[in-house]
Amino acid sequence: MNDSQNVTINRLPSGVPKLDDILGGGWPEYSFNLIVGEPGSGKTTLAHQFMFANATAERPALYFTVLGEPTLKMLRYQQQFTFFDMAKVNNVVQFANLNDEALTNDLGKVLQAIIAKIQEVSPRIVIVDSFRTLLPGVSADGTMGVQEFVQRLAMHLTSWQATTFLLGEYAEAQIRDNPLFTMADGLLTMNQRVSRNSMVRQVQALKMRGNAPQPGLHTIRISDRGVQAFPRMLKPIEEIQTDVTPELISTGIAGLDEMLGGGTLRGNGILVAGPVGSGKSTMAVQFIAEGVARGEPGVAAIFEETVPKYLDQAKALGVDLEDMARRGLLEVVYVRPLDLSMDETLYAIQAAVDRIGARRVILDSISGLEAALAPAFKEDFLESLYRLLGALTGAGVTILLTVEVTEPYNDMRFTPHPISFLTHDIVLQRYYEFEGELRTFLTVIKTRARSHSHQMRKYEVTGNGIVVGERLSDLTGLITAVPEIRNGRDK
């Protein structure tokens, strides 16, 4: 029997929503951490969020500013964030400026000043901002070198039971070979880059002693609430899967239900593919309205139209989405387009689903979603969509996705992406030419765990929504969009 008692590591919340998930539970108490990144990447803001979230009378915080951003400016701008709590300043949060000591280029003096102030205040949280500005180059003159400085500082801070952060202006390439970074218990990198017209910000927990951080780069955004994190990994899909009772539910379109074999299964993903103007959004609106009518709250995530325009279009079909939203049965998610990350979008949708207990979701359209993504995130599009669909359908939420098809008429592809494997049911809408008119037909390509119609049936988009008609049994060559009439009649 082993009687030894392992030490328990207390973890402090980062103060940044979802960042704790990335860190593996928060910042370990009394750890010595480096937060590094280029100027403007959010280091100071992240450190302030941690400090204001954790500073109490029992756990006072001390924030040293060196030669980076002047304290005057820093306090001016940090006040703009909602987490900044003026009542804590000069109370449980204290700031100390090491500008004078740093200007001497003598790290020994900087260290002495830090130690003196720490002895005076006895903080449990210490932040030194920023670190690279302390580097005087090689200490050939016998003064304390930066490595010795950091090592001594780390030892002092550890012995004083303080959770410590050094903020450093380093590019990621400079980190890997730098022995300084081996001393730290935690190492969080923050990077930002402009990708065409979009700013992409990401964090990575390269090291976190005592924790099991989530690997890889995770998107962050800086808003008036400070840094917000959007972890890349949702829980593995196997963990999310719940037992969903096989139950057919209506799409809200009688003829389509019939073609699908009685409706779709709860927890399915239905892909509606079709060319522009073929009624995909109409089908989506009917799907969500049908759910609301049956007491199933819904989320409409729209990526093409603005919310007012979308609501107007639905109203023209006799569906008052605004009223549904007022009654708490619908939430419309419209995420700021053109610089989205997939993770941010996923969390916005997931949060809306959680808020109203949604049972149905429409993504209208995934073509628009992809267009709204910052270029750097487009390569993760399929993987992220897979995770979103897995997370939602695994929890029993039924999703209808629309996608615009732009392929030539004689090419029977469903979508511009290989996404059909992500969904359970696929409905294809098509135009065809007949008697000098552009008409529409739809067909069901696949369904999960049930048989479906293989018919091509005409449909019309009416003022009451989509009305599915009869099978186009007297036409052949519909896929070419220029069919011929059977029995030898001309086109």
Add this chain to the structure above:
Amino acid sequence: MTLSAPSLRRFVRRALVDATGVASPDRAQLASAFDLLCERLRQQLQPLFGTTAVNALYVRAVHVATEEFSWLSEIVSNGQEPCASDRIASVEALEIDALAEGLAAVLAHNIGLLNAFVGEDLVLPLVQQAWGVIEAPRTEGEP
């Protein structure tokens, strides 16, 4: 709350006179009180903002106050020797009241600049703590 310059000026002037310890101070006493308040304020601000920033704000405050009280340029340090008041006591041509008003203007502008940068909620407690005064400046119209 946004303090108007006049009410901040009145607050500083009261603090200045109080620091002399007499109801009707003479030039030397005013000069000494100015030095005291100026130095205490610096000591309060330097650990937070650093010497460079504190000096820069003081120089700017003197510059702005000099536009109103031109004689300040001759007797108040431009920042090389912050708060030095040796010359103040020797200026006999000035009325005591004008001298007090001018000196109060320097400190009030110094505080006003800080207010503009980081806000009264942060600055005024520092000033009260530095000068050991409980009273806070009042805005116009307040009793």
